Amino acid sequence: xxxxxxxxxxxxxxxxxxxxxxxxxxxxxxxxxxxxxxxxxxxxxxxxxxxxxxxxxxxxxxxxxxxxxxxxxxxxxxxxxxxxxxxxxxxxxxxxxxxxxxxxxxxxxxxxxxxxxxxxxxxxxxxxxxxxxxxxxxxxxxxxxxxxxxxxxxxxxxxxxxxxxxxxxxxxxxxxxxxxxxxxxxxxxxxxxxxxxxxxxxxxxxxxxxxxxxxxxxxxxxxxxxxxxxxxxxxxxxxxxxxxxxxxxxxxxxxxxxxxxxxxxxxxxxxxxxxxxxxxxxxxxxxxxxxxxxxxxxxxxxxxx
Amino acid sequence: xxxxxxxxxxxxxxxxxxxxxxxxxxxxxxxxxxxxxxxxxxxxxxxxxxxxxxxxxxxxxxxxxxxxxxxxxxxxxxxxxxxxxxxxxxxxxxxxxxxxxxxxxxxxxxxxxxxxxxxxxxxxxxxxxxxxxxxxxxxxxxxxxxxxxxxxxxxxxxxxxxxxxxxxxxxxxxxxxxxxxxxxxxxxxxxxxxxxxxxxxxxxxxxxxxxxxxxxxxxxxxxxxxxxxxxxxxxxxxxxxxxxxxxxxxxxxx
Numbered sequence: 001x002x003x004x005x006x007x008x009x010x011x012x013x014x015x016x017x018x019x020x021x022x023x024x025x026x027x028x029x030x031x032x033x034x035x036x037x038x039x040x041x042x043x044x045x046x047x048x049x050x051x052x053x054x055x056x057x058x059x060x061x062x063x064x065x066x067x068x069x070x071x072x073x074x075x076x077x078x079x080x081x082x083x084x085x086x087x088x089x090x091x092x093x094x095x096x097x098x099x100x101x102x103x104x105x106x107x108x109x110x111x112x113x114x115x116x117x118x119x120x121x122x123x124x125x126x127x128x129x130x131x132x133x134x135x136x137x138x139x140x141x142x143x144x145x146x147x148x149x150x151x152x153x154x155x156x157x158x159x160x161x162x163x164x165x166x167x168x169x170x171x172x173x174x175x176x177x178x179x180x181x182x183x184x185x186x187x188x189x190x191x192x193x194x195x196x197x198x199x200x201x202x203x204x205x206x207x208x209x210x211x212x213x214x215x216x217x218x219x220x221x222x223x224x225x226x227x228x229x230x231x232x233x234x235x236x237x238x239x240x241x242x243x244x245x246x247x248x249x250x251x252x253x254x255x256x257x258x259x260x261x262x263x264x265x266x267x268x269x270x271x272x273x274x275x276x277x278x279x280x281x282x283x284x285x286x287x288x289x290x291x292x293x294x295x296x297x298x299x300x301x302x303x304x305x
Numbered sequence: 306x307x308x309x310x311x312x313x314x315x316x317x318x319x320x321x322x323x324x325x326x327x328x329x330x331x332x333x334x335x336x337x338x339x340x341x342x343x344x345x346x347x348x349x350x351x352x353x354x355x356x357x358x359x360x361x362x363x364x365x366x367x368x369x370x371x372x373x374x375x376x377x378x379x380x381x382x383x384x385x386x387x388x389x390x391x392x393x394x395x396x397x398x399x400x401x402x403x404x405x406x407x408x409x410x411x412x413x414x415x416x417x418x419x420x421x422x423x424x425x426x427x428x429x430x431x432x433x434x435x436x437x438x439x440x441x442x443x444x445x446x447x448x449x450x451x452x453x454x455x456x457x458x459x460x461x462x463x464x465x466x467x468x469x470x471x472x473x474x475x476x477x478x479x480x481x482x483x484x485x486x487x488x489x490x491x492x493x494x495x496x497x498x499x500x501x502x503x504x505x506x507x508x509x510x511x512x513x514x515x516x517x518x519x520x521x522x523x524x525x526x527x528x529x530x531x532x533x534x535x536x537x538x539x540x541x542x543x544x545x546x547x548x549x550x551x552x553x554x555x556x557x558x559x
Contacts, residue, residue, distance in 0.1 A: 044375040050468060051374055058367050065436055066389060069400030072411060076403055115309060122306055134307070136547055137314045143490075143543035145497025147517045148321070148536045151524065155320040162320070180313055234391070241393030244499040244517075248524055261395040261500065268399055268504060277403065280396040287391040295384055
């Protein structure tokens with residue numbers, strides 16, 4: 001569901017058919033550090049006592065639920081010092097898990113960039129029967145509980161596979177699980193941009209003798225790049241943090257199919273909270289980098305639009 | 306392209322449905338008559354309902370603040386609100402344990418002596434679920450709020466409506482579909498949460514075991530039929546959510 005909401009969250013500037021009804025004039029981009037880059041009313045009203053109280057309550061809840069616990073992870077990781085942290089993440093089994101996770105996530109992201117863009121292309125530019133069903137299929141990995149996703153894949157690619165492919169407990173299973181859960185991200189971030197794209201430039205280029213491939217590479221691809229990159233970043237982050245779909249499918253064999261999240265869980269179960277926190281901090285750092293990258297890419301997207 | 310989607314999504318999904326009904330209705334019936342299984346399903350529904358209520362109130366409130374007001378740190382808050390989407394569920398569970406466990410947690414010890422147990426009980430499961438589903442309502446409501454603008458609200462206020470009247474008579478009806486959209490997504494995510502719940506719940510049979518945990522348990526205990534039947538029920542919720550979202554979407558003001 002992530003990319004779904006994500007796509008709705010950042011409409012590229014061109015996608016708003018009528019200008020937002022904000023009364024305040026829009027200051028130049030980046031002029032106000034407190035403003036929302038994509039907000040229609042960059043200034044907004046100053047806080048009233050009531051809304052200030054609301055903000056306070058909301059921030060208290062958000063801190064108790066999200067900020068303080070995530071800080072606790074980083075504090076616990078730092079309590080053991082740099083050497084302890086380094087030992088925890090370079091432990092042979094952990095390092096293997098992290099390598100596997102990051103390498104598989106990168107590979108899956110590469111596949112998603114190609115397939116996701118192609119699927120978005122088909123959904124936007126072609127008309128065919130069953131298109132609505134296809135739209136539904138793409139959203140299913142968002143909404144399907146991850147453990148069910150694992151079971152679903154296991155039923156076709158596991159020991160009882162009707163097509164005779166059994167990849168349970170192997171590395172391709174990790175790849176497949178990542179591929180399933182990250183399917184929608186690139187599609188959903190490219191789709192809105194592609195459907196807003198001005199076709200005149202393409203037609204002009206074609207009439208000037210550019211081949212279809214040249215049109216795609218020189219005209220279409222440059223405008224899609226930020227959206228593809230944002231989708232890829234999200235899909236990478238989702239892959240790195242995946243857990244539920246792997247439980248049944250990959251067997252979690254140490255050094256072979258064990259991913260970072262599973263390592264954290266087994267550290268928790270062995271009451272090694274420090275070690276768990278160290279790996280978790282590494283994953284959190286990746287999440288943060290991705291969020292910042294997506295934020296920057298989206299601003300670029302809005303400017304281009 | 307279609308073959309790719311078919312092999313990756315459609316066919317596997319169909320097989321789960323078929324496996325769930327491999328013995329006719331008996332697997333489904335045994336799930337619905339087993340008290341532990343019924344307890345797990347009820348618990349999942351209760352937790353999802355609590356998480357949806359919390360996230361809807363919080364989400365609509367924070368969306369209004371983000372769109373209509375200005376305050377220092379707004380942009381940072383806006384970015385941080387997305388954090389739960391890209392954090393591993395296991396890390397979510399770990400984070401909650403570090404703060405709220407009864408023995409060593411930062412707040413857990415005080416809460417424990419006050420007689421409130423968070424980890425390995427209901428509140429912990431609700432918090433874990435609320436955590437992972439937190440941004441969904443906000444991300445559905447913010448764009449709608451921006452689209453409708455605040456002219457009508459200003460008009461209502463200038464005609465003498467107070468803040469409450471303005472919100473319930475003007476703002477809420479205007480963003481109704483955005484809120485419903487967010488609630489459906491939030492519900493689907495809450496019903497299906499697995500990793501974070503696994504860490505914080507303790508997975509006690511008949512007490513803190515949720516439906517997703519039951520799927521894993523049953524599968525690992527070679528009760529394939531039971532696992533597929535439960536998975537089928539969960540998948541049904543997910544597919545229903547996706548379809549209702551697809552129906553709602555065109556009605557959104559664009």
